[in-house]
Amino acid sequence: MNRFKITELGNEVFWLRDSERDHLVRVLRLKPGDLVVGFDNTGMEYTSVIQKIEDNSVTCRILSTDHPDVEAHSSVYLVAGLSKGEKMEWVIQKGTELGMEGLIPLRTKRSVMHIEGSKAQDRVVRWQKIASEAAKQSHRVQEPKIYAVCDWRDLAEQLSPDTQWLIPYEEELTQRLASVLERMVSERPIAILIGPEGGFDQTEVALAQEKLGAKSVSLGPRILRTETAALATLTMVLAHFGDLG
Amino acid sequence: MNRFKITELGNEVFWLRDSERDHLVRVLRLKPGDLVVGFDNTGMEYTSVIQKIEDNSVTCRILSTDHPDVEAHSSVYLVAGLSKGEKMEWVIQKGTELGMEGLIPLRTKRSVMHIEGSKAQDRVVRWQKIASEAAKQSHRVQEPKIYAVCDWRDLAEQLSPDTQWLIPYEEELTQRLASVLERMVSERPIAILIGPEGGFDQTEVALAQEKLGAKSVSLGPRILRTETAALATLTMVLAHFGDLG
Known part of the structure; x- marks a missing residue:
């Protein structure tokens, strides 16, 4: 059954407008009498x-x-250093399927992509759309939120103060993700900081450790591309808390 | 330091020929006196x-x-139902970074991609190249093997008889991957069967269970695209055995 995001919920009825209406009518060519599923980002689903x-x-x-x-059941966020278009989109689509709660795009020292102002806003709209589509495809009832593009100085205030921050880092050689996860709890949000193509600068890792209390972790001996590291870490965190696999 | 696959290994010396030589000379423009790392798929690395x-x-x-x-340390293979070009390439690239031992492309009932004969061989050559490049990028010393495109009837003989087969399946509602992994051992190879875009046909799942002793597993309540399922399962299996994260 096709899934739609509800524009307005009434009593025993809901309405679809704008792009949801157009998708139903023009693309899927559904007719009165056809069955659909609606969701309204509250966790409910309406056949x-x-x-x-x-x-x-x-x-x-x-x-x-x-x-x-x-x-x-756990709330896991990705904080992704701005990387080239296709990689961000992939991470957003796959991260949504896997079950992330939201994604914060972060300007970092080594980010090749530089977007500001309305261009950054447009990009976020596009990313949100990718997340919304992936949420439907994976039968989620809650779309992950794509946050506005953010700088280091504004990062902490985006998430709840009890967030547990993780920062996979190539030069962290001793502390493995698996052992750090043992000391984390599923009742508080978890945010995974992932560098852009060139990785985080050492000063950024230090900043995350000092200001956010982030735990730097190794993902193992093989070098992972940014998008692979993001999705592998998300997978391992969700699996650790029984939310995947 | 740039990494190269050794064409011929001698005594205290090695030679690079063909595409490895051309890449060093024409693309990277390295000169006598520059340092490089060579590997020969034996697990050794030569500075x-x-x-x-x-x-x-x-x-x-x-x-x-x-x-x-x-x-x-564990040998984990992906057996991937033929899916559209870009998805296969993504799985091969990311699977190599994560640490897969090899990938077997499988013709399945719902595969949209149909390749036979020399076209299939050419595709495997291309896929092997992607795996080789990803192996270098992730600093591996052993390239994963991309097998010839295979049919169900020839699948069992591709891997060792003591292989432990896993088949993530949407309609498996009770048996979770995590609990099945508890009963697997890292000393024997593990093969993960992943369907094409439309998933495996029910008869294919039954065949895998009967002929290969495959355990069908659920990855959780969210529907994953084929490429997401492949990489998430690979990640969870490798993490379970301490080979990732």
Whole structure:
């Protein structure tokens, strides 16, 4: 059944407008009587029948309401150093499928991509769309939030103060991720800091350790590309807390 | 230091020919006196100095020989249902970085990509090249082997008879990967069967269970794309055996 993000939720009914309406009508060519699933980012899922298709909206009558156990119970965020377009998009799409709670794009010293102002905002809109599509595809009921592009000085305030920060770092040779995870708890958010293509600068790692209390960790002896490191770490954290595999 | 696959190993010296020689000379424009690292897929690594550049070969004098502990100790293979070009390439590149031992491309019922004969051979050559490049990039000393495109009936004989087969399957609702891994041992090879875009057909899962003794496993409640499932499972298996994170 096709999945749609609800624009407005009423009593036993919901409406789809704008791009959700257009996708249903023009791309999928669904008709009144067809079944669809709606979700509203509260964790609920509404199995529904299309009642009426109008120029500006689609009205769906709710047949059943569920609270599927599909979301991760731990809240794991990726903080991704800005890297080339395709890599960010891949991480956002795959990170959403795996179960990340949100992603914060971070300006870093070695970021090759430099985006500011409205260009940065446009990019975030595009990334949010990728996350939303991936959330539907993976049957999630909560879209991960893609945050505004952020600098180091504003990073701490983006997430709750009890966040547990992890920073995979090539030059960390002794502390392995697995052992650090043993000392983390699933009740508090976890944020994984991942460098851009060239990795974090040493001063950035020191900053993360001092200001955020981030634990630097080794992922093992093989050098991973930024996007591989992001998704592998996310996978291992979610798996550790029983939210994957 | 740039890394090269050794064409011929001599006594305190090695030679690079063909594409390795061309890459060193034309792309990287290295000169006699520059330092390079050579590897020969035996697990050894040779730090060396370029001695002589000729039209058909580069001669490198070995300064030191190492056996770095960079390869995974467990042997984990991916068996990937043929999927669209970009996905296969991504899985091969990322799987190599993570530490897979090899990849077997498998023709499946729902594979959209159909390749036979010389076209299939050419594709494997291309995939092997991607694996070789990724092995260098991640500082591995053993390139994963990309096998010839294979059918179900020939699959068992590709790997050792004591291989432990895993098959992530959407309709497996009770048996989680984590619990199955508890009963596997790192001394025997592990092969992860991953369906193409549309997933495995039910008869294929039954075949894998009967003929290979494959354990079907759930990766959790979220639906993963084929390439995400492949890399997430590989990550979790390697992490379980202490070979990642």
